[in-house]
Amino acid sequence: MKVGDHHRAFFRTAVLTVTSIAWMASALALERPNVIVIMSDDQGVGDYGFMGNEVIKTPELDALVQRSALMNRFYVSPVCAPTRASLMTGRYNYRTRCIDTYVGRAMMDPAEVTIAELLHNAGYQTGIYGKWHLGDSYPLRPMDQGFQDCLVHRGGGIGQPSDPIGAEGKYTDPTLFKNGVETPMKGYCTDIYFDAAMSFIESAVAEQNHFFAYIATNAPHGPFHDVPKELYQSYLTADFGPILVKDLPPKRLSAEVDKLARIAAMITNIDENVGRLLRKLDELKIRENTIVIYLNDNGPNTLRYVGDMRGMKTHVDDGGVRSPLVFHWPTAIAAPVERDELCAHIDLLPTLMDACQVDLPSDLQIDGRSFLPLLMDDEADWPKRQVVIQAHRGDVPQRYHHFSLHEAPWKLVHPSGFGKETFSGPPKLELYNLHEDPRQQRDVSDEFPEVKARLQEAYEAWFADVSTTRPNNYAPPRIVIGTDHEPTTVLTRQDWRHTKGRAWAADSNGHWLLESMKPGTYDVELVFADSPSSGQATVRAGNYAKTLTIEPGNRRGHKIRMDLPGGKFSFSVDVVFWDTTQGPHQVIVQRIGSP
CATH class of the missing domain: 2.60.120.260 (Galactose-binding domain-like)
Structure with missing residues (x-):
């Protein structure tokens, strides 16, 4: 059995033990929930108070964690678009034709089935606010992929060549695209996204419809010239020493502190908006049966604090491919709950379909597995699994180039570099026991050659599987x-x-x-x-x-x-x-x- 086939064998029901049957029965007794997914852009795994960050303030999320489930070992891709393709489809991004972040390789095949399409077909109203990054033109836009209400920017971020002419780089008073129409807006971009999402939610509630709102901020992605001013000023006097991971000379340190102050201001602004959103749910009396999920899309956009890990954005070390996942659903989850099982972006779609009682089409092949049993049952079964993360520059994925394979407690990794289109020579594979060595300081390949060989074989099977999803698998969409x-x-x-x-x-x-x-x-x-x-x-x-x-x-x-x-x-x-x-x-x- 191929690795991908092994994953798909468990994508809906895990293993039907007595406990999993019990949680399924309890889930089916619940009314369908509303769903809100919030994903920040380039906020790292350590950029939260609840993850031990002593400088960047996230009080709303810190409080939310105490009333939620927290997935501690949740993996994403090292860069933006691959994470978004996997999250939207429950499939490894190499199956979706989305393999990079620009020059036509961030576009996702329009035949892919998204969370929005599945929930819309099940009667949900669907909306997206912020960053899509999977194609800007028909038939690749979010409005072509199941989202009924769309307020987004083009490309991978504001400040890129896809900006509307005359509105380049404007985080404040940006020109966005409202259901495909170029629309000048007033205010700071993150505030605008949350305002639009709350308006969408109010409308859905007034019409007595269930809803799915996807709020994907482009903050704290650069450029950093335009940030919330009062928060920026307050952070300029902060001591960023506790989250710096290397010593810098005075001139570079001054520039780095200024950049971190800007990033921190954007992160705290997101946190404040999360608080506004939660208060809106309380005001509408829908908080109890609304799932609110928060995660980041990849590692941090500077080399800074990532907890007990190493790495940053673009790296396949854990600091570049980990995110806390906060899962808030008061009706169903007795919080606080913390789980350490291996999960990833590919799992979000099947998890939400389970929670919303939506059956997947019989011909839909996904790689993810629902982790809802873990949140609803302390004794839920979770069979051993493997998760592979790979992304690098270039037109076609290359076997062994810049990947990591995870099978608790093991991590097989080849950090050959995201910015390189190819690498030469045999791969220099590294093996780590993350339970004993989360910072990846000691390569144990020589001590466990049989583990290394087994995981290498599994990676090769995975790569062969995802590379043959369709004829001409890596041809760009049109x-x-x-x-x-x-x-x-x-x-x-x-x-x-x-x-x-x-x-x-x-x-x-x-x-x-x-x-x-x-x-x-x-x-x-x-x-x-x-x-x-x-x-x-x-x-x-x-x-x-x-x-x-x-x-x-x-x-x-x-x-x-x-x-x-x-x-x-x-x-x-x-x-x-x-x-x-x-x-x-x-x-x-x-x-x-x-x-």
Whole structure:
């Protein structure tokens, strides 16, 4: 049996012992709950008071933990989009075509079935607020993947090339996308997301509907120029010594303290919003039967305190791939509860489906396992399992590159580097006993060669399994243009297939993989990051090509009308300024009609 098959064998019921039958009976006696999932961005496993952080203030979450279940050994991916794909689908991200965070590899295959789709089909109202990061254009948007109410930013964060023109980098008064429509907003982004979620919840309650709200903040992800001012000022006088993990010279220390003050301000602002949300649930008298989940998406975005672990964002050491998971459900869980069983992002979907009494489609293959029995029954069975975490840069996953396999108490890891597309030579595998050595200080490969060999074999089986989920498994998804769902499509550097220079550098270039149901006439507008000089642009769509002159001075307004083909094709723009060829910042493609 393959490792993936072994996982799926337990994805719904674990092992049906007497105790698991008992908890299932008690769960079925409950009314279906509402669901709120809150996930912060680049907040690390140690950035909480309840995790021992002495500097960053999270009083609302600290109090919530005392009334909730806490999963202490919960794993996520080392970077943003892979975690989100796994969380949304209950599947390893390598099954979903989402394998990186940008240049078209953060897009998730539209055939994937999400938590939102399952709950919507079961009668829930569904909403997302904040960060999606699994595709910005049809059919990849959250509104195409089961979310009825959407207020999101594009790309992997505010301050990236997918920002709307004129609203770049604005955490305060950002321009977001409300159900696909570019919409200027007032206020700080995290506050806006929680306000919108609470409005959605109020509406669902008024209509007597169950709801699923997904609040995915882009804080405390950088850039750090725009943070809650009063909190930032208060943290500037804080002593960050207790959460620094290495000594720094005075100049670097000053810059690091300023950055940490900004990150801490964003984290405490999230915490304050969690408090506002919980008070809203109390006001609406729905707190008791509403599941509230809190987690972070990967390790911290600086090298700072991660408890008794090592690592940070992008690392596959535990400090880069661990998150506390807070699970609050007063009606069903006698809190406080702490569990140390091995769980991961792939488990959230089956857990929520169990809690909401939603049967999975018989043909839906997932990797996760419901951990609801652990929260409702002290004696629940939890068969030994393996969880694999892998992510690195590049177009196609490489066997052994930057992975960790977990089987309590063991961790087999090859930390070959997220920023590298490939590694050379045989893998230098490390083996740790995390129960005895959580900081991964002593490689015990030589002491337990049979364990290392067994886990290596299991990893190889896992990699073979996830790599053959579908034909041409790692081909990027395509953006579909010209539909009534999205007559105007904005193509950004977030989703292009990078071909020249550094991915987002001014002189870089790339192409987009597009699809159209039929040939059509389109207005094509080129957009530049800065005011351009005079130049010449060639627009190519499959075998079609057309040129236009770039007039100096204006970022927008460089338009050409083209007949674009039907079917699948590559779309690119080569802009020549003097003797340099580069790509545009964005391209706006608007359907006009049939040719």
